[in-house]
Structures are given as C-alpha cells and as structure tokens.
Amino acid sequence: MIGLIVALAAAAAQQYQAHQVAVKQDKTAAQGIKQQSALRQESNSALQQRLLKLQQSNPDDAITQKKTGYLDQLQRARMVANQGLQQNSGYSDAYNSYADTVTNRENTSGTDLADLMSRIDGPTAQRQAEGFDTADLGTQFEDVARKSQGAGFLTKLKVNGIHSNPWLGLLTEAAGSWGSNYAGRNAPGGP
C-alpha cells in the first residue's frame, strides 16, 4: 500500500512539474506576443502620423514657393527683358505709347506664365515630398521590424530555456521506481 502511494505521489509530482513548465513557457510566450504587439503599436503610431500629414498635404506651399522663385527671376531680368521696348524720346508718341502698352502686356504675360508653371510644378513637388515622407515611414517600419526580430529571438530563447528541475525529476523518478518495486514485492503472491 505504501509503495502504491509513493508511486502515485511521484507520478503526480512529475505531472505537476510538467504542467508548471508548460505554464511558464506559455506565460513567457504570451509576454513575447504582448511585446510584439507593443512594437506593432509603435509602427501604427508612425503610420497614423504619416497619414495625418498626408491628409493635410496640399500643393499650396509648393506653388507659392515655386511662384515666388519664378517671379523673383522675372523681376531680376525685367530690365533686360524690356530692353527693346524702352521709351525713346526720338520716336513718336504713338510708338512710345504702344511700347508702353506692350511692355505692360508682356510683364503681365510673364506673371501669368509664372502662375501657370507654379500650378503645374507645385503638385509634382508636393508628391515628391510625400514620397520622401513615405520612404521615411519605411525606415521607421524597418527599425521596428529589427526590434521585433530581436525580441522574437529572445522570446524563443527564453521559452526553450524553461525546463523542469532535473534534481526534482530524478527524485520523483527514483521515488516512483522505489514505490513500484515496493508495491510489487509486497503484493499478494509476490516474491
């Protein structure tokens, strides 16, 4: 009877120990998964910031910047541009008046062209800037992916490192053997 009790107790202890190992491994794995989730939140946060910026993205600033550059250039070169249309005291009033009209017309034409070109170039520049921001988001994702890989590797090491206590295992096994033998020897009709 004693042998049977000892054998059963040893089996129960072994079972308990195996279960404890499984629980520890499960907890460690769950912790690792939560860590991965936290990293994903980091990615999601970067993504949300990118989307917010993209939502507010418009070509207005790029158009203004381009137009200012074009108008500055026109302004700097105005003297040269209008050289052939200068007032000349030796010419008739009609000539000078017409030259004046044409000068104003061409200056307006230059301004209109600057406006058109900036409205064409602005959206293109805006999309280039968006492309840079998207590439930047990719770099942030890459950074998180590296952290994720590192954390995943560590979790795997931790899970694989969780074993049952070898001394306790030896003891329960020895106790189990002894109990079985004892029970066998003392059984009715035994040796």
Added chain:
Amino acid sequence: MGGGTDSATKAAQKAEDERRAQAKAATSSINGIFNSDSRKKQIADFLSADRTLYRTDLDKQKHKADLNTKFAMARSGLTGGSQDVDANADITNSYNKGLIDAERRAQGAASELSAADQQARLNLISMAQNGLDNTTGQQQSLEALQSNLSLAKQKSATDGIADVFASLTDWYKKSQQAKEARQTTKYGFGSLYAPMDGNIAVNTPGYT
C-alpha cells in the same frame, strides 16, 4: 494547478485581431485620402493650368501666323483673293489640330499625376499592412519613392507644344524671299551696274 496554458494563444488571437483592425482602418484612411475631393481638386487645377499654358502658347502662335499670312498676302497682292481664304483656312485647320493636341497633352499630364497618386496609394496600403505585420517595409517604401520621383521626370506637363503652324512658314518664307528679290531689283533701275529684269512695275518706285 498553477494556472492555464492558453494565455499565449489568447494573446496571439488578441494581437491578430488588433493587427487586422489597424490594417483595415489604415487601408480605409489611405483610400479616403487619395480619393478625397481635395485630391481631385488638385488634379483638376493641375489640368486647368496645363490646359491654359498650352492654349496660351497656341494662341500666340496663331496670332503670329495670322499676322505673317496677312502681310504675306498683302506682299503678294493676294489679299481678298481665294488664296487668302485658303491660307486662313489652313490656319484654322492647324489651330484646331493644335487645340486637340493641347487638350490631349493636358489630359495626359493630369492622368500621369493621377496614376502616380494611385500608385502611391497602393504602395502605402501594402506598406501599412506589411509594416503592421512587423516585417520590412523598406523595399516598398523605396519603390514608392521611386514612383513619386519618376513623376518629376515626366516632361509632358510643361513641354511647350510644337510649332503648330509650321506648314504655313514655308508660304511666309517664300513671300519674304520674293520681297527681298523685289527689293534687290527695284532700286537697280537707273544704275549702270545693277541688273534690270525689264519689269517696269517692279523696278519703278511709285509705278503701279
């Protein structure tokens, strides 16, 4: 017995549910941004600017062609004749072709801008889904960048239209050459060394 052994499964399920929800929300946001009225307005304004640029260019060319033809006809004494009508019909024909070409170019440029947006949208969706999966998004981001930068290389948006009235230039040049030829011989009258072709109407100033 010291707790259950399904907390990892539960955590994984929760994480996967969250990931799916985030990916779905991100996809919806990205689609919303690129299909928004604001984006459509940007492309419409780009198209309008392109259209105006080409139209202005074309109108200037036509104005020049009108003047050249007018003077060429006058020089040739063909003003008011059928040749005058034919030359102006050519201008109208070339102008109409130029208008269609300008419109095609403007719409083509707007389509390229729109296509770049759609490409950027798809790349960003793919990146968002992969990024939320904690896998690499780098390659795709570079592809997205490449797609946006290639937009800068497209020239169709700002290339001027070709000389639409080039076919009329020949007519104008010939009339100019004829004028120069007349100038050469006109004042040769009375000179001992200058050649005379005997055409009194051409060689005598004031003679009509």
